[in-house]
Amino acid sequence: MISLKGLSKRYGDRFVVDDLSLELKPGTVTGFLGPNGAGKSTTMRLVLGLDHPTSGTALIGGRPYREIRNPLRTVGALLDARALHPGRSGYAHLAALASSNGIPRRRVAEVLETVGMAGAARKRAGTLSLGMSQRLGIAAALLGDPEVLMFDEPVNGLDPDGVRWVRGLMRSLAAEGRTVFVSSHLMSEMQLTADHLVVIGKGRLLMDAPLAEVIAGSSLTAVVVRTPHVRELAARLRAAGVEVARHAENELVATGAPIERVGDLAHEAGIRLHELRTREASLEQAYQELTADSVEYGAGKGQA
Numbered sequence: 062m063i064s065l066k067g068l069s070k071r072y073g074d075r076f077v078v079d080d081l082s083l084e085l086k087p088g089t090v091t092g093f094l095g096p097n098g099a100g101k102s103t104t105m106r107l108v109l110g111l112d113h114p115t116s117g118t119a120l121i122g123g124r125p126y127r128e129i130r131n132p133l134r135t136v137g138a139l140l141d142a143r144a145l146h147p148g149r150s151g152y153a154h155l156a157a158l159a160s161s162n163g164i165p166r167r168r169v170a171e172v173l174e175t176v177g178m179a180g181a182a183r184k185r186a187g188t189l190s191l192g193m194s195q196r197l198g199i200a201a202a203l204l205g206d207p208e209v210l211m212f213d214e215p216v217n218g219l220d221p222d223g224v225r226w227v228r229g230l231m232r233s234l235a236a237e238g239r240t241v242f243v244s245s246h247l248m249s250e251m252q253l254t255a256d257h258l259v260v261i262g263k264g265r266l267l268m269d270a271p272l273a274e275v276i277a278g279s280s281l282t283a284v285v286v287r288t289p290h291v292r293e294l295a296a297r298l299r300a301a302g303v304e305v306a307r308h309a310e311n312e313l314v315a316t317g318a319p320i321e322r323v324g325d326l327a328h329e330a331g332i333r334l335h336e337l338r339t340r341e342a343s344l345e346q347a348y349q350e351l352t353a354d355s356v357e358y359g360a361g362k363g364q365a
């Protein structure tokens with residue numbers, strides 16, 4: 062479990078993490094989303110004790126990182142895959158981590174196997190591709206078999222097979238009851254991987270909710286109804302406070318009400334339906350609505 066209370070970090074006169082309070086639950090993949098510069102990496106660094114908060118607390122299993130004995134056995138993290146000694150082999154890197162954290166040496170071979178790096182274990186880190194460095198970073202995070210895992214952009218540089226593999230790994234780590242916190246800019250991937258989402262913008266919490274709720278909350282999520290009586294149904298729905306748009310000859314799109322309510326209203330009015338379905342927004346669409354006011358580093362108007 063990761064627990065943030067009023068977590069804030071100021072650089073100069075600017076809060077890059079601003080009063081974040083949230084709890085990340087075990088058995089769940091929590092996706093951490095936000096525009097460039099929103100403060101995701103800084104938040105992760107604060108949780109890992111790599112930076113000191115200006116105020117507030119970040120606890121892992123009830124303790125601040127610096128009070129955890131053998132931290133790699135409690136929390137594993139991949140922050141920067143390139144932060145490796147270039148002359149050291151992957152095996153040597155993991156072996157050094159294992160010995161300084163009281164982790165048995167056999168775990169090194171195990172995690173190298175898990176991440177598909179057994180064949181490249183003796184290559185010097187400086188010669189690894191970005192994707193292979195990511196795999197090695199994930200191996201380091203898994204080394205201590207920790208309950209809590211944090212990954213900052215883990216699929217960066219991975220090929221499609223690698224991306225799919227990371228998705229499966231995250232899901233299985235959560236299924237084992239671990240707390241998995243993962244940042245990404247790949248919305249389609251997050252939609253397949255995360256159970257829960259935390260969205261921040263300019264350091265502030267914009268959303269902390271299950272994935273399904275984020276998608277249901279998008280204005281682009283709607284109920285599509287096909288009926289021979291569009292006019293009557295539209296009037297009935299509007300009278301009940303549901304927003305309605307005519308979509309096609311016999312089709313209406315209703316927003317702001319769940320499918321059950323739209324169906325019930327039609328039934329109460331004795332209106333025959335030929336089709337009733339939910340059209341879900343994508344996470345990408347829901348995310349864009351959520352963060353529209355928080356994008357700092359976007360292309361200017363008129364630029365592609």
Ligand SMILES: Nc1ncnc2c1ncn2[C@@H]1O[C@H](COP(=O)(O)OP(=O)(O)OP(=O)(O)O)[C@@H](O)[C@H]1O
Pocket residue numbers: 072077095096097098099100101102103104
């Ligand atoms: N040591 C530092 N000193 C001053 N400013 C910093 C420092 N570290 C980060 N920042 C600033 O804090 C803000 C948040 O950065 P951070 O890397 O946490 O964002 P992010 O959400 O991870 O972004 P991205 O998606 O681009 O990786 C940025 O504006 C960044 O320039």
